[in-house]
Amino acid sequence: MIKIALLLMAFSFISCGQKPSGEIVAEKKTDPEAVTTHVPVFNPDSAYQYIADQVAFGPRVPNTEAHQACGLYLESELKRHGAQVFVQEMTLEAYNGTKLEAKNIIGSYDPGNKKRVLLFAHWDSRPYADEDPDKANHYTPIDGADDGASGVGILLEIARQINLKNPGTGVDILFFDAEDYGEHSSSETYTPNTWCLGSQFWAKNPHVPNYTAEYGILLDMVGHKEAVFYKELTSLKYAAPMVERIWKTARDLGYGRYFIQATGGGVTDDHQYVIAGRNIPCVDIINYDPNTEKKFGDYWHTLDDTIDNIDTKTLKAVGQTVLEVIYN
Secondary structure, three states, X not given: OOOOEOOOOOOOOOOOOOOOOOOOOOOOOOOHHHHOOOOOOOOHHHHHHHHHHHHHOOOOOOOOHHHHHHHHHHXXXXXXXXXXXXXXXXXXXXXXXXEEEEEXXXXXXXXXXXXXXXXXXXXXXXXXXXXXXXXXXXOOOOOOHHHHHHHHHHHHHHHHHHHHOOOOOEEEEEEEOOOOOOOOOOOOOOOHHHOXXXXXXXXXXXXXXXOOOOEEEEEEOOOEXXXXXXXXXXXXXXXXXXXXXXXXXXXHHOOOOOEEEEEOOOEOOHHHHHHHHHOOOEEEEEOEOOOOOOOOOOOOOOOOOOHHHEOHHHHHHHHHHHHHHHHO
16 A cells, blocks of 8 residues: 655654654453454454455456456445445546546445444555566566455455444445555655545545545555554544544454554555545554554565465454444
Protein backbone atom coordinates (compact mmCIF):
# COMPACT_ATOMS: atom_id res chain seq x y z
CA MET A 1 0.00 0.00 0.00
CA ILE A 2 1.50 3.05 -0.07
CA LYS A 3 3.35 4.59 0.70
CA ILE A 4 5.37 7.37 1.85
CA ALA A 5 5.41 8.92 5.29
CA LEU A 6 3.99 12.43 5.31
CA LEU A 7 6.14 14.83 7.27
CA LEU A 8 4.46 18.05 6.22
CA MET A 9 1.07 17.69 7.88
CA ALA A 10 -0.30 20.44 10.06
CA PHE A 11 0.59 18.46 13.15
CA SER A 12 3.94 17.08 14.13
CA PHE A 13 4.98 13.84 12.47
CA ILE A 14 7.83 11.65 13.56
CA SER A 15 10.99 11.92 11.53
CA CYS A 16 12.32 8.76 9.93
CA GLY A 17 15.18 8.30 12.36
CA GLN A 18 13.42 9.43 15.52
CA LYS A 19 12.29 6.93 18.13
CA PRO A 20 8.53 6.98 18.65
CA SER A 21 7.21 8.70 21.73
CA GLY A 22 5.16 6.86 24.31
CA GLU A 23 5.69 3.86 26.51
CA ILE A 24 5.58 0.38 25.02
CA VAL A 25 3.34 -1.57 27.36
CA ALA A 26 3.90 -5.28 27.86
CA GLU A 27 1.04 -7.41 26.61
CA LYS A 28 -1.18 -9.26 29.00
CA LYS A 29 -1.07 -13.03 28.73
CA THR A 30 -4.79 -13.55 28.31
CA ASP A 31 -6.81 -16.11 26.42
CA PRO A 32 -8.92 -13.96 24.07
CA GLU A 33 -11.54 -16.62 23.61
CA ALA A 34 -12.05 -16.78 27.38
CA VAL A 35 -12.51 -13.01 27.61
CA THR A 36 -14.87 -12.57 24.66
CA THR A 37 -17.42 -15.33 25.13
CA HIS A 38 -20.18 -13.28 23.43
CA VAL A 39 -17.94 -12.20 20.54
CA PRO A 40 -17.43 -14.52 17.54
CA VAL A 41 -14.12 -16.35 17.41
CA PHE A 42 -12.10 -15.15 14.44
CA ASN A 43 -10.83 -18.02 12.28
CA PRO A 44 -7.36 -17.11 10.95
CA ASP A 45 -7.21 -20.18 8.72
CA SER A 46 -10.34 -18.99 6.94
CA ALA A 47 -8.84 -15.51 6.48
CA TYR A 48 -5.61 -17.06 5.18
CA GLN A 49 -7.58 -19.02 2.57
CA TYR A 50 -9.32 -15.85 1.42
CA ILE A 51 -5.90 -14.27 0.94
CA ALA A 52 -4.62 -17.29 -0.96
CA ASP A 53 -7.71 -17.22 -3.18
CA GLN A 54 -7.03 -13.60 -4.16
CA VAL A 55 -3.34 -14.19 -4.84
CA ALA A 56 -4.22 -17.19 -7.01
CA PHE A 57 -5.87 -14.85 -9.53
CA GLY A 58 -2.51 -13.13 -10.06
CA PRO A 59 -1.75 -9.42 -9.56
CA ARG A 60 -5.08 -7.57 -9.26
CA VAL A 61 -4.10 -4.58 -11.36
CA PRO A 62 -6.96 -2.62 -12.97
CA ASN A 63 -7.53 -3.37 -16.67
CA THR A 64 -6.36 -6.99 -16.32
CA GLU A 65 -8.24 -10.28 -16.43
CA ALA A 66 -7.01 -11.17 -12.95
CA HIS A 67 -8.48 -7.94 -11.60
CA GLN A 68 -11.82 -8.57 -13.26
CA ALA A 69 -12.02 -12.18 -12.05
CA CYS A 70 -11.08 -11.30 -8.47
CA GLY A 71 -13.66 -8.54 -8.36
CA LEU A 72 -16.40 -11.01 -9.26
CA TYR A 73 -15.09 -13.38 -6.59
CA LEU A 74 -15.28 -10.69 -3.91
CA GLU A 75 -18.81 -9.77 -4.90
CA SER A 76 -19.91 -13.40 -4.74
CA GLU A 77 -18.29 -13.99 -1.34
CA LEU A 78 -20.00 -10.97 0.20
CA LYS A 79 -23.34 -12.14 -1.21
CA ARG A 80 -22.68 -15.67 0.05
CA HIS A 81 -22.16 -14.23 3.51
CA GLY A 82 -25.49 -12.42 3.48
CA ALA A 83 -24.48 -8.88 2.59
CA GLN A 84 -26.44 -6.46 0.47
CA VAL A 85 -23.87 -5.79 -2.21
CA PHE A 86 -23.25 -2.51 -4.04
CA VAL A 87 -20.75 -2.23 -6.88
CA GLN A 88 -19.45 1.14 -8.02
CA GLU A 89 -18.04 0.84 -11.52
CA MET A 90 -15.96 3.82 -12.59
CA THR A 91 -13.29 4.95 -14.99
CA LEU A 92 -10.45 6.65 -13.16
CA GLU A 93 -7.44 8.44 -14.53
CA ALA A 94 -4.06 7.34 -13.18
CA TYR A 95 -1.11 9.66 -12.65
CA ASN A 96 0.26 8.80 -16.11
CA GLY A 97 -3.02 9.32 -17.95
CA THR A 98 -3.99 5.64 -18.08
CA LYS A 99 -7.75 5.11 -17.90
CA LEU A 100 -8.46 2.54 -15.21
CA GLU A 101 -11.63 0.46 -15.33
CA ALA A 102 -12.14 0.12 -11.61
CA LYS A 103 -14.81 -0.75 -9.09
CA ASN A 104 -15.45 -0.33 -5.41
CA ILE A 105 -17.23 -3.30 -3.84
CA ILE A 106 -19.43 -2.73 -0.78
CA GLY A 107 -21.19 -5.26 1.42
CA SER A 108 -23.79 -3.86 3.84
CA TYR A 109 -25.19 -5.63 6.88
CA ASP A 110 -28.39 -4.49 8.57
CA PRO A 111 -28.71 -1.61 6.09
CA GLY A 112 -31.72 -0.09 7.90
CA ASN A 113 -29.74 0.42 11.12
CA LYS A 114 -28.77 4.09 11.49
CA LYS A 115 -25.93 3.17 13.84
CA ARG A 116 -23.18 2.11 11.44
CA VAL A 117 -19.54 1.08 11.38
CA LEU A 118 -17.33 1.19 8.27
CA LEU A 119 -14.62 -1.44 7.75
CA PHE A 120 -12.44 -1.09 4.65
CA ALA A 121 -9.36 -2.22 2.77
CA HIS A 122 -8.06 -1.95 -0.80
CA TRP A 123 -8.36 -4.97 -3.08
CA ASP A 124 -6.13 -3.96 -5.99
CA SER A 125 -2.40 -4.69 -6.04
CA ARG A 126 0.58 -2.58 -7.04
CA PRO A 127 1.36 -2.57 -10.79
CA TYR A 128 5.05 -2.01 -10.11
CA ALA A 129 7.64 -3.74 -7.92
CA ASP A 130 9.37 -0.37 -7.85
CA GLU A 131 11.02 -0.99 -4.46
CA ASP A 132 12.48 -4.34 -5.51
CA PRO A 133 16.26 -4.72 -5.02
CA ASP A 134 16.51 -5.80 -8.66
CA LYS A 135 15.84 -2.81 -10.92
CA ALA A 136 14.85 -5.18 -13.71
CA ASN A 137 11.65 -5.84 -11.72
CA HIS A 138 10.66 -2.21 -11.22
CA TYR A 139 7.82 -2.38 -13.76
CA THR A 140 6.64 -5.87 -12.82
CA PRO A 141 3.32 -6.16 -10.92
CA ILE A 142 3.40 -7.70 -7.44
CA ASP A 143 1.31 -10.45 -5.82
CA GLY A 144 0.25 -8.08 -3.04
CA ALA A 145 -0.47 -10.89 -0.58
CA ASP A 146 -0.01 -8.52 2.34
CA ASP A 147 -0.41 -5.18 0.57
CA GLY A 148 -4.06 -5.47 -0.32
CA ALA A 149 -5.11 -9.10 0.01
CA SER A 150 -4.51 -9.44 3.77
CA GLY A 151 -6.94 -6.68 4.74
CA VAL A 152 -9.57 -8.06 2.36
CA GLY A 153 -9.05 -11.59 3.68
CA ILE A 154 -9.63 -10.51 7.27
CA LEU A 155 -12.74 -8.55 6.30
CA LEU A 156 -14.20 -11.50 4.40
CA GLU A 157 -13.81 -13.64 7.51
CA ILE A 158 -15.44 -10.86 9.55
CA ALA A 159 -18.28 -10.80 6.99
CA ARG A 160 -18.74 -14.53 7.50
CA GLN A 161 -18.96 -14.03 11.25
CA ILE A 162 -21.40 -11.12 10.99
CA ASN A 163 -23.68 -13.26 8.85
CA LEU A 164 -23.72 -15.86 11.62
CA LYS A 165 -24.21 -13.42 14.48
CA ASN A 166 -25.59 -9.89 14.20
CA PRO A 167 -23.47 -7.43 16.22
CA GLY A 168 -26.47 -5.12 16.75
CA THR A 169 -24.79 -2.42 14.67
CA GLY A 170 -25.01 -1.85 10.95
CA VAL A 171 -21.70 -2.74 9.32
CA ASP A 172 -20.46 -1.76 5.87
CA ILE A 173 -17.47 -3.61 4.45
CA LEU A 174 -15.89 -1.65 1.62
CA PHE A 175 -13.20 -2.86 -0.75
CA PHE A 176 -11.61 0.15 -2.45
CA ASP A 177 -10.04 -0.14 -5.88
CA ALA A 178 -7.11 1.67 -7.51
CA GLU A 179 -5.47 2.49 -4.20
CA ASP A 180 -2.03 1.32 -5.25
CA TYR A 181 -1.78 2.81 -8.75
CA GLY A 182 0.18 5.81 -7.50
CA GLU A 183 3.11 7.30 -9.32
CA HIS A 184 6.24 5.22 -9.86
CA SER A 185 9.04 5.61 -7.32
CA SER A 186 11.32 6.86 -10.09
CA SER A 187 9.32 10.09 -10.13
CA GLU A 188 11.27 13.08 -8.89
CA THR A 189 8.26 14.42 -7.02
CA TYR A 190 5.68 12.96 -4.65
CA THR A 191 2.04 13.65 -5.45
CA PRO A 192 -0.22 12.15 -2.74
CA ASN A 193 -3.49 12.36 -4.69
CA THR A 194 -2.24 9.92 -7.33
CA TRP A 195 -2.90 7.20 -4.73
CA CYS A 196 -6.23 6.00 -3.31
CA LEU A 197 -8.29 6.79 -6.40
CA GLY A 198 -11.17 4.51 -5.43
CA SER A 199 -11.63 6.04 -1.99
CA GLN A 200 -11.39 9.54 -3.44
CA PHE A 201 -14.24 8.64 -5.80
CA TRP A 202 -16.37 7.04 -3.05
CA ALA A 203 -15.86 9.96 -0.65
CA LYS A 204 -17.51 12.22 -3.24
CA ASN A 205 -20.02 9.60 -4.44
CA PRO A 206 -20.93 7.26 -1.57
CA HIS A 207 -22.98 4.17 -2.34
CA VAL A 208 -25.78 5.56 -0.16
CA PRO A 209 -26.65 9.28 -0.33
CA ASN A 210 -25.32 11.24 2.66
CA TYR A 211 -23.62 8.11 4.00
CA THR A 212 -22.10 8.38 7.44
CA ALA A 213 -20.81 6.06 10.15
CA GLU A 214 -19.82 6.39 13.79
CA TYR A 215 -16.26 5.41 12.91
CA GLY A 216 -14.20 3.56 10.34
CA ILE A 217 -11.34 1.07 10.53
CA LEU A 218 -8.92 0.61 7.64
CA LEU A 219 -6.87 -2.59 7.40
CA ASP A 220 -3.74 -2.32 5.28
CA MET A 221 -0.81 -4.75 5.29
CA VAL A 222 -2.12 -6.67 8.28
CA GLY A 223 -0.91 -10.21 7.67
CA HIS A 224 2.89 -10.24 7.67
CA LYS A 225 4.65 -12.52 10.14
CA GLU A 226 6.72 -9.62 11.51
CA ALA A 227 3.98 -6.97 11.45
CA VAL A 228 3.77 -4.26 14.08
CA PHE A 229 1.06 -1.64 14.29
CA TYR A 230 1.99 1.75 15.72
CA LYS A 231 -0.59 4.48 16.25
CA GLU A 232 -0.80 6.26 12.89
CA LEU A 233 -0.78 10.05 13.06
CA THR A 234 -3.77 10.97 10.88
CA SER A 235 -5.78 8.45 12.88
CA LEU A 236 -4.67 10.08 16.13
CA LYS A 237 -5.58 13.53 14.88
CA TYR A 238 -9.12 12.68 13.83
CA ALA A 239 -10.02 9.53 15.77
CA ALA A 240 -7.88 9.45 18.91
CA PRO A 241 -10.56 7.84 21.15
CA MET A 242 -11.00 5.00 18.67
CA VAL A 243 -7.23 4.52 18.36
CA GLU A 244 -6.93 4.18 22.13
CA ARG A 245 -9.92 1.85 22.29
CA ILE A 246 -8.55 -0.46 19.58
CA TRP A 247 -5.02 -0.58 21.01
CA LYS A 248 -6.31 -1.16 24.54
CA THR A 249 -8.59 -3.93 23.28
CA ALA A 250 -5.66 -5.59 21.52
CA ARG A 251 -3.52 -5.36 24.64
CA ASP A 252 -6.29 -6.80 26.83
CA LEU A 253 -6.67 -9.71 24.41
CA GLY A 254 -2.96 -10.48 24.61
CA TYR A 255 -1.89 -8.95 21.29
CA GLY A 256 0.35 -6.20 22.61
CA ARG A 257 3.35 -7.48 20.67
CA TYR A 258 1.54 -6.47 17.48
CA PHE A 259 -0.28 -3.31 18.60
CA ILE A 260 2.50 -1.11 19.91
CA GLN A 261 1.59 1.48 22.54
CA ALA A 262 3.54 4.24 20.82
CA THR A 263 3.18 6.79 18.06
CA GLY A 264 4.32 5.89 14.55
CA GLY A 265 4.28 7.95 11.37
CA GLY A 266 1.60 9.38 9.12
CA VAL A 267 0.83 7.75 5.79
CA THR A 268 -1.12 8.52 2.65
CA ASP A 269 -3.90 5.96 2.75
CA ASP A 270 -7.61 5.50 2.08
CA HIS A 271 -8.65 6.63 5.55
CA GLN A 272 -7.60 10.22 5.00
CA TYR A 273 -10.00 10.59 2.05
CA VAL A 274 -12.86 9.02 4.00
CA ILE A 275 -12.16 11.44 6.84
CA ALA A 276 -11.93 14.48 4.57
CA GLY A 277 -14.82 13.59 2.27
CA ARG A 278 -17.34 11.99 4.66
CA ASN A 279 -16.25 13.44 8.02
CA ILE A 280 -16.04 9.96 9.51
CA PRO A 281 -13.34 9.44 12.17
CA CYS A 282 -11.15 6.61 10.90
CA VAL A 283 -8.27 4.51 12.20
CA ASP A 284 -5.60 3.01 9.96
CA ILE A 285 -4.21 -0.30 11.22
CA ILE A 286 -1.10 -0.62 9.09
CA ASN A 287 2.25 -2.38 9.33
CA TYR A 288 4.57 0.61 9.66
CA ASP A 289 7.64 0.53 11.87
CA PRO A 290 9.29 3.96 12.29
CA ASN A 291 12.41 2.31 13.72
CA THR A 292 13.30 0.52 10.49
CA GLU A 293 14.89 1.92 7.36
CA LYS A 294 12.08 1.05 4.95
CA LYS A 295 9.27 1.54 7.48
CA PHE A 296 6.80 -0.72 5.60
CA GLY A 297 8.97 -3.84 5.61
CA ASP A 298 11.61 -5.08 3.20
CA TYR A 299 8.98 -6.91 1.12
CA TRP A 300 6.89 -3.77 0.50
CA HIS A 301 6.33 -3.05 -3.21
CA THR A 302 8.67 -5.88 -4.20
CA LEU A 303 8.18 -9.32 -5.71
CA ASP A 304 8.61 -10.73 -2.19
CA ASP A 305 5.11 -9.66 -1.14
CA THR A 306 3.88 -13.24 -1.44
CA ILE A 307 1.63 -15.63 0.46
CA ASP A 308 4.74 -17.15 2.10
CA ASN A 309 4.99 -14.08 4.34
CA ILE A 310 1.43 -14.29 5.68
CA ASP A 311 1.11 -15.54 9.25
CA THR A 312 -2.15 -16.76 10.80
CA LYS A 313 -1.03 -15.43 14.20
CA THR A 314 -0.98 -11.89 12.82
CA LEU A 315 -4.33 -12.39 11.11
CA LYS A 316 -5.80 -13.65 14.38
CA ALA A 317 -4.49 -10.66 16.35
CA VAL A 318 -6.01 -8.14 13.95
CA GLY A 319 -9.24 -9.98 13.19
CA GLN A 320 -10.13 -10.83 16.79
CA THR A 321 -9.38 -7.29 17.90
CA VAL A 322 -11.67 -5.79 15.26
CA LEU A 323 -14.45 -8.24 16.10
CA GLU A 324 -14.14 -7.38 19.78
CA VAL A 325 -14.44 -3.66 18.99
CA ILE A 326 -17.49 -3.88 16.73
CA TYR A 327 -19.37 -6.39 18.93
CA ASN A 328 -18.80 -4.26 22.03
